Structures are given as structure tokens and as C-alpha cells.
Amino acid sequence: MKAIQAAKIMKKIMADHFLDLDRAAKEGKPKVAWCTSVGPAELLRGMGFLVYFPENHGAMLGATRMATEFIPVANAMGYSPEICSYLTSDVGAFLKKTTPLTKAYGIEAVPKPDVLVFNTNQCRDVKDWFAWYARELQVPLVGIHSYRNIGAITHHEIADIAEQIKGLIPTLEAVSGEKFDLDRFKETVRLSRDTSRLWRTVLETAAAVPSPWTFFDATIHMGPAVVARGTQEAVDYYQVLLAELEQRVKDGVAAIEGEQHRLYWEGMPIWGKLRPLSDLFESLKTCVVASTYCNSWIFDQLDPAEPFESMARAYTELFIVRDEGFKEGYIEDCFRRFKFDGIVFHDARTCPNNSNSRYGMPERLAEKLGIAVLTINGDLNDLRCYSEEQAKTQIEAFVEQLEERR
Numbered sequence: 060m061k062a063i064q065a066a067k068i069m070k071k072i073m074a075d076h077f078l079d080l081d082r083a084a085k086e087g088k089p090k091v092a093w094c095t096s097v098g099p100a101e102l103l104r105g106m107g108f109l110v111y112f113p114e115n116h117g118a119m120l121g122a123t124r125m126a127t128e129f130i131p132v133a134n135a136m137g138y139s140p141e142i143c144s145y146l147t148s149d150v151g152a153f154l155k156k157t158t159p160l161t162k163a164y165g166i167e168a169v170p171k172p173d174v175l176v177f178n179t180n181q182c183r184d185v186k187d188w189f190a191w192y193a194r195e196l197q198v199p200l201v202g203i204h205s206y207r208n209i210g211a212i213t214h215h216e217i218a219d220i221a222e223q224i225k226g227l228i229p230t231l232e233a234v235s236g237e238k239f240d241l242d243r244f245k246e247t248v249r250l251s252r253d254t255s256r257l258w259r260t261v262l263e264t265a266a267a268v269p270s271p272w273t274f275f276d277a278t279i280h281m282g283p284a285v286v287a288r289g290t291q292e293a294v295d296y297y298q299v300l301l302a303e304l305e306q307r308v309k310d311g312v313a314a315i316e317g318e319q320h321r322l323y324w325e326g327m328p329i330w331g332k333l334r335p336l337s338d339l340f341e342s343l344k345t346c347v348v349a350s351t352y353c354n355s356w357i358f359d360q361l362d363p364a365e366p367f368e369s370m371a372r373a374y375t376e377l378f379i380v381r382d383e384g385f386k387e388g389y390i391e392d393c394f395r396r397f398k399f400d401g402i403v404f405h406d407a408r409t410c411p412n413n414s415n416s417r418y419g420m421p422e423r424l425a426e427k428l429g430i431a432v433l434t435i436n437g438d439l440n441d442l443r444c445y446s447e448e449q450a451k452t453q454i455e456a457f458v459e460q461l462e463e464r465r
């Protein structure tokens with residue numbers, strides 16, 4: 060895989076993000092809010108909070124392969140091995156007073172929250188996860204209860220979610236000790252929208268043949284879109300990354316030398332196996348050009364002129380919130396844009412919410428689009444659910460099948 064120069068800037072943004080949080084948690088100001096990854100981050104940032112995302116920490120536990128050690132700690136407390144392994148590994152690591160932030164940034168412990176804010180748009184697990192911390196740390200817990208598995212979204216749903224977002228303000232004011240400032244909030248929404256627009260454009264550079272980068276690159280470079288949306292740093296970063304990728308496209312630089320096949324990755328990354336998977340696809344001259352996962356942080360519905368309603372729309376029109384019909388239409392659109400010849404569905408054992416192979420979708424899409432599909436079993440963090448040998452054999456056979464179809 061070719062190194063991306065902008066990575067240096069990204070690493071600094073991520074380091075600053077965690078070091079600022081660490082400092083704030085120690086000094087007691089600014090206040091720290093924990094937020095679910097597709098939760099109302101703009102409201103929190105727009106009210107002066109520094110925002111920490113436990114799912115991002117969960118992904119770090121997965122990527123560093125520390126997760127598998129901590130999951131049993133949460134299991135022993137009654138949190139099933141079948142539920143979200145971000146939750147179980149994160150809670151387990153907390154109880155064991157361990158965090159990958161120590162090795163990465165010299166930070167001793169995760170930054171203690173002043174408030175916990177969830178949105179159930181992605182799953183119920185996030186609420187249960189935050190509820191554990193609310194009890195453990197005696198911190199207020201507030202959130203938004205979203206609709207799930209919906210097709211068309213109506214005005215009623217948007218109005219309801221917008222009201223729920225507004226309803227968070229009194230608690231957040233009480234925690235921060237600051238009055239809500241509409242202009243500051245609007246400015247954060249604008250910055251988040253600009254970040255999202257750039258993130259979309261960056262992802263869409265992979266429509267070029269050959270693609271200038273892969274899904275595996277994008278899982279790393281999505282960091283600022285997740286943790287720093289709503290900041291000028293994130294906007295600046297994606298301008299730099301975009302320029303680099305556009306230059307690659309202009310120069311015909313391929314992420315995968317001699318690109319022969321193009322794939323779509325559906326479902327969660329297998330965080331502890333990104334490198335071997337990336338190497339495997341590279342050896343097969345196959346580029347994973349697009350994914351549902353990386354697209355999930357595009358919130359370009361955001362509009363500073365209608366901050367509450369547009370936030371409600373952005374956080375309800377998400378792929379994960381929608382029904383099978385919408386999801387299939389979405390992947391079809393991606394198929395036209397990214398010109399892939401197959402889809403790999405990752406059936407993540409502990410995340411039914413982000414596993415879309417369980418109700419016949421691969422078979423329907425294969426027939427409709429005339430492309431090959433493959434389902435591999437694994438998990439986002441629990442590597443006990445993943446057989447590397449089996450996945451390797453399946454992927455090699457799948458690429459052979461693509462060869463035969465050419």
C-alpha cells in the first residue's frame with residue numbers, strides 16, 4: 060500500500076484530540092461529553108464541550124488486538140459475549156484500568172466524562188454501554204431515542220428527533236454552566252457539514268480507475284471525520300488529503316499496483332486484522348474501493364440555517380437506520396459510482412446492526428446487479444469469532460471466481 064503523506068497531519072489531529080481531552084478531564088474544564096459515534100456531536104461541541112467517542116476507543120482496542128483479552132471481563136459481569144464487542148472490550152479495559160491511549164499518547168486513563176450522550180439510531184447497545192458508565196461513575200446520562208429499520212422518512216420523525224435534540228439543552232447547560240448560544244451552535248454545524256462534504260469527496264476519489272486509495276486507508280483517515288467533525292482542523296485536513304488523492308488520480312497512481320478487481324466492503328471492519336486483509340487483497344491485485352462503514356460519517360444534510368432539523372435529518376437518514384429496500388438501493392448507487400465487480404459482506408458476530416447478510420441481501424444484490432458476493436464470518440473486535448485461514452481461503456476463491464467472470 061502506498062503511504063499517504065497527509066497521514067502526518069492526521070496523526071497530529073488525533074494526538075491533539077486525546078491530549079486536549081486528557082487535560083480537560085484533569086483540570087475540570089472545558090467539560091467533557093462522551094458521545095456515541097453518530098450522536099449529536101455538533102450540539103455538544105457547539106456548547107463548549109470537548110467530545111470523546113467510546114466507539115473510537117473500542118476500535119483502538121480492536122486495532123491493537125487488546126480487545127479479546129478484555130471481553131471476558133465484561134462477560135463475567137453478565138454482559139453476554141453475543142452483544143457488541145466494542146461495549147464488552149471497552150468496559151473490560153476500563154475495569155482493568157488499561158487503555159491503548161497509554162502506548163499511543165502517554166495518557167494514563169480514558170478522560171472521565173461530565174455527561175454521557177447517546178443516540179440509539181445505530182443500536183440499543185450504545186445506551187446500555189453508556190448506562191454502565193453512568194452507574195459506575197455517577198454521571199448524568201441523556202440521549203435521543205431514534206426510529207429504526209425505516210424506509211421513507213417523514214416530517215413527523217424529523218420533527219420528533221429535532222425536539223429530542225433540543226430537549227438535551229437544559230441538562231447540558233446545567234453540566235457546563237454555560238448558556239446555550241445559537242450562533243456558536245450554527246457555526247459548529249457549518250464546520251461539520253463542510254467536513255462531511257469534503258469527506259464524501261475524498262471517498263469518491265476511489266471511483267477513479269485505478270483507485271488512488273483503498274477502504275483500508277479510509278478506515279485510518281476517517282479518524283478526524285469521526286472525532287473532530289465540527290472543527291476547522293478537520294476541514295483543513297480533508298482539503299489536504301483531497302488534494303493529495305486528486306493528484307494521484309491525475310497522475311494515474313494506483314493504490315494497488317496493477318489493479319485487476321474492485322470490491323465493496325459491507326459491514327464493520329475487522330479491526331485486529333486490517334493489515335493482513337489489506338496485504339491479502341493487495342497480493343490478489345484487488346482494491347476494496349468503497350464501503351458502507353466509511354460512508355457512515357457523511358452528514359452533508361447538515362445546514363446551519365436549520366441546525367436542529369438538519370441534524371435530525373442527518374442522524375436519521377443514515378444507512379444503519381434504514382430498511383432493507385433503502386439499503387439495497389444505496390448499494391446499487393455505490394455500484395454505479397464505484398464500478399466494483401463484487402461485494403464482501405462481513406457478518407460481524409456481535410453487531411447484527413451493521414451486518415446486512417442475514418436477510419437475503421447478498422443474494423438479491425447478486426441477482427439484480429449481476430455481480431459476485433461473498434459473506435465472511437468474523438467480528439469487529441472479538442477475534443475468537445474470526446478464522447483467518449478460512450477467510451483467506453474464501454477470499455482467494457472469490458477472487459478466482461472474479462477472474463473467471465471477466
Ligand code: SF4
Pocket residue numbers: 114142143144145146181182183184185327409410411412413439
Ligand atoms: S452499531 Fe454495532 S458495533 Fe456499533 S455500537 Fe452498536 S452493536 Fe456496537
